[in-house]
Amino acid sequence: MFIDYAKARIKAGNGGDGVVSFRREKFVAKGGPDGGDGGRGGDVIAVGDENVNTLITYRYTQLYAAGNGKNGSGSRKTGAAGENVYMRMPLGTQVFLLKEDGKKIKLGEITQHGEELVLARGGRAGKGNSNFATATNQAPRHATLGKKTQEQELELVLKLMADVGLVGFPNAGKSTLLSVLSSARPKIADYEFTTLEPMLGVVKGSDYRSFVMADIPGIIEGAHEGKGLGHQFLQHIQRTAILLFLIDINTPDPIAAYQTLRSELYLYDKYLDTRPFIVVISKMDTVADPDEAFAPIGKAFKEQFNVDALPISAVTHLNLDKLTHRIFELLDEQ
Template identity: 55%
Template sequence: MSGTNFIDYVKIHCRSGNGGAGSRHFRREKYEAKGGPDGGDGGRGGHIIVRGNKNLWTLLHLKYKRHVKAGHGEAGSGSRSTGAEGEDAYVEVPLGTVAKDPETGETLFEITEDGEEQILVKGGRGGLGNDHFKSATNQAPRYAQPGEPYQEAWRILELKVLADVGLVGFPNAGKSTLLSVLSAAKPEIANYPFTTLVPNLGIVEYRDFRSFVMADIPGIIEGAHEGKGLGLRFLRHIERNSVLLFLIAADSDDINKEYQTLLNEIKQFNPELLDKERILAISKSDMLDDELKTEIAQDMPDVPWMFISSVAQQGLMELKDVLWKKIND
């Protein structure tokens, strides 16, 4: 996914359909000139419906289609005939998309399964025909309900990447390199901060033809939960990962302190993220000798950890074993 093609936030204007009016028809036949009321109901207006599509990875297709309209319901007619429903308008989205009300910030729903459908904006209900209003004291009602009007609203669609494992770390920790080695993904890799500007997904092959999905989340910096750096724009992607893999470079001044800083940014953003399984990998470990590894091991945080090297292909199978176990626990 190139930076220009990955869109994870759109605001769209939705207008559902009017409900059709109920009919005020009376039965008129050859031998019954003054039959009773038989007006049918109006059809409901079309809904705006969000539908999950596993083949989509971005909201790019909605970037230039900001207005979505549904069809109007048709009026009822005689012989208790109900009017046709308005045509629903479908908005296809990737799995992991969240719909929100921009005015209140309320989360309306999340789409997590292929083919899952949720109504974003309801169409107006069709009006009842005069057949519904007849009674012993009013056998010829000459009124029917009008259809309900359409609803009009702005809605936010926000993508949270769905992955089994999310890579968490400061810029230049080696996340993109690790993803490129473990999977067929080809993220941009360079030795400067924020090389990764969009989440990259990769399929990691495991034993016996099994696999899992790993996401390289753009680098976090201290203060990210306040919007610093790439901040809030990408922290939300971590919410959809089953396991968080913290990556800290072996040449870090203080690995434990760096881990606690990352953990604090996640906690400040959403405390519930601390309930996720966590693993710590010390990257670029090919530059360490046994003595340095022993020294580093004496001051590690209370979390499963290991030394790895993407370039030297060290500890990667062991890492996949641990990740697979955590994913399936």
């Protein structure tokens, strides 16, 4: 199951206490202070993991708690530090701290494999009494306590990281295209909203080159306002390098469909309007005369938007080589 939103509770480790202790040895009647420091509390750390692709783990684990530092002891022995706890997260995860007043503070985001982000630092260690000896107080009888930490609540939001994002209305052929170009196996059926969660596929080209393509669930008008789970779907497009608009050849008004898709993206995030893009007219295998059916559509796109739309068919593989070649060209320009 693909989960792109979760909440998690975390707690860094408490610092260990310093101790009051005095050196006690045979023939040493009044040894000096030798109380050791406590150990530092463990941290809670997020780690990027390219092998993790969902936040589902954080739906079921109640609390991620790091180890507490151990107390110090005599002979100036420092307590052991608490163990860190690591939260392995998919690339593209944003981490927010939820405050009691309802405000959110962004702690950071994970974008690279092995990248670490400290979410909560362990409590500082307490000082033993050996730290407080002076010329006028050679037998201090006090030590400091380690710092205690509090539980915190996090909000985790996953935005897929892909080179190409497929954008289109429901049942435009996005999943079929992804399944043909890559080894991904999304659910495919002849009804709208077959795809209910994003899916990634690796498309391999020549010379050992490849790119990652994301199949985003279909967009409907009003998606920027959250209609049809629009916000959950649109957030995954924000990290893609190239937008690939798919418009069904059987759409009554392909130009209007394209304008609606562009408008929804712009209203959600105006910077998406500056992203490189490709327009393809899909399902050419469903019309009797592909050339005749595409000609007026291709002409309209060229005249109105100066866009060279590309007719394709994932079923007959029409122009799929041209499509991948054009994608590689755009990626090289980035």
